[in-house]
Amino acid sequence: MEMSKKNLAVIGYGGQGGWHCQHALTSDVVNLKGIYDIKPERNELARSRGIHAYGSLQELLSDPTIDLVTIATPNDTHLELVLAAFRAGKHVLCEKPAEMTVEAVQKMMDAANRAHKLFTVHQNRRFDVDYLAMRKILRDGCIGEPLRIESRVHGSRGIPSDWRGTREHGGGMILDWGVHLIDQILQLIPDKVRSVYCRVTHYTNEEVDDGFRIELEFESGVTAHIEIGTLNFIPMPRFYLQCRNGTAIIQDWRQKAQVVRCKFWHENDVLPVQTAAGITKTMAPRDEVTTDTFEIEKPESDVHDFYRNYVAAIDGKETQLVTHEQILRVMRVMTASFESAKTGLPVFFEGGL
Numbered sequence: 001m002e003m004s005k006k007n008l009a010v011i012g013y014g015g016q017g018g019w020h021c022q023h024a025l026t027s028d029v030v031n032l033k034g035i036y037d038i039k040p041e042r043n044e045l046a047r048s049r050g051i052h053a054y055g056s057l058q059e060l061l062s063d064p065t066i067d068l069v070t071i072a073t074p075n076d077t078h079l080e081l082v083l084a085a086f087r088a089g090k091h092v093l094c095e096k097p098a099e100m101t102v103e104a105v106q107k108m109m110d111a112a113n114r115a116h117k118l119f120t121v122h123q124n125r126r127f128d129v130d131y132l133a134m135r136k137i138l139r140d141g142c143i144g145e146p147l148r149i150e151s152r153v154h155g156s157r158g159i160p161s162d163w164r165g166t167r168e169h170g171g172g173m174i175l176d177w178g179v180h181l182i183d184q185i186l187q188l189i190p191d192k193v194r195s196v197y198c199r200v201t202h203y204t205n206e207e208v209d210d211g212f213r214i215e216l217e218f219e220s221g222v223t224a225h226i227e228i229g230t231l232n233f234i235p236m237p238r239f240y241l242q243c244r245n246g247t248a249i250i251q252d253w254r255q256k257a258q259v260v261r262c263k264f265w266h267e268n269d270v271l272p273v274q275t276a277a278g279i280t281k282t283m284a285p286r287d288e289v290t291t292d293t294f295e296i297e298k299p300e301s302d303v304h305d306f307y308r309n310y311v312a313a314i315d316g317k318e319t320q321l322v323t324h325e326q327i328l329r330v331m332r333v334m335t336a337s338f339e340s341a342k343t344g345l346p347v348f349f350e351g352g353l
């Protein structure tokens, strides 16, 4: 599709700001005009890489040639920067999580509406191929209606020792990784959430959660388990999906989805399995007479489609991929998770979320 290129500036030139710049430098939809970081040494680093660094935030925001601003700073700084960018009349892409409360996210959206500018949040993990493979299985319906889905990411290095380990700057794994995994599950299961139950861990960090387990129940009865661990030397599978007619698994994000589909429910002669202390027919594995086993090819994915959609949405040619409603819904699930973790009780949404 023919699109006019938009001029982009990136605020925050750390790990993720660098990632945005790298993608923007080879983009077919944006020109990178420059960056601004609060730390002089980061601005110097950008200059040494041939990227223009503005002298101040104000200088960046008052550059009339800039159409859109990407905000890639620590989580506690997003609100102020997003509001300033809207006041300056820019479109805004904010890194995830947009903010830490529903009220703050609502303020960002109100400012976007007042300025008649586009606001979205970088849910780039909608382009992860493991997620896309799960989406394909669910959309194709090849193993029937979903009953339960489990989504996990396990690491073994604890929580990063930077601002992510502090409450003040919006650290913790619910805000860091939960925001992605919750968004993915809400995309995969098109149903209202009835309840949220959450437990968090503090194995390596007292101040913020260094891992969590969230259990979502949807109105249809489908359940979802979302889990992050940072002290797991043997990771559990990335995705596990149980459907009426089969099961799918993705061991890790480098691997294809494996699917076992049931051909015949009834078996005539089940061979009992001998375990050390007894026999079982109930738990005996199935064979190829009653099941099909196959793999799903990894779907094609280009994460820069996020920017392509963003620019097309600004031009009114597409609807924005990550909508205000979706951003708020993810924030509400995170808020309910914090509350549940504190009380030890599930949070119920009357009428569904």
Ligand SMILES: NC(=O)c1ccc[n+]([C@@H]2O[C@H](COP(=O)([O-])OP(=O)(O)OC[C@H]3O[C@@H](n4cnc5c(N)ncnc54)[C@H](O)[C@@H]3O)[C@@H](O)[C@H]2O)c1
Binding pocket: 011, 012, 013, 014, 015, 016, 017, 036, 037, 038, 039, 042, 071, 072, 073, 074, 075, 077, 095, 096, 097, 122, 123, 124, 162, 163, 176
């Ligand atoms: N979507 C993703 O895949 C992904 C991945 C990593 C990080 N992120 C998000 O990106 C954001 C930044 O994370 P990071 O890993 O790049 O952190 P980082 O610490 O590597 O970089 C943050 C940068 O922002 C600068 N900064 C701080 N306050 C500022 C201000 N007021 N104005 C200008 N610059 C300021 C810091 O000096 C630093 O260089 C966070 O919101 C994080 O959650 C998203």
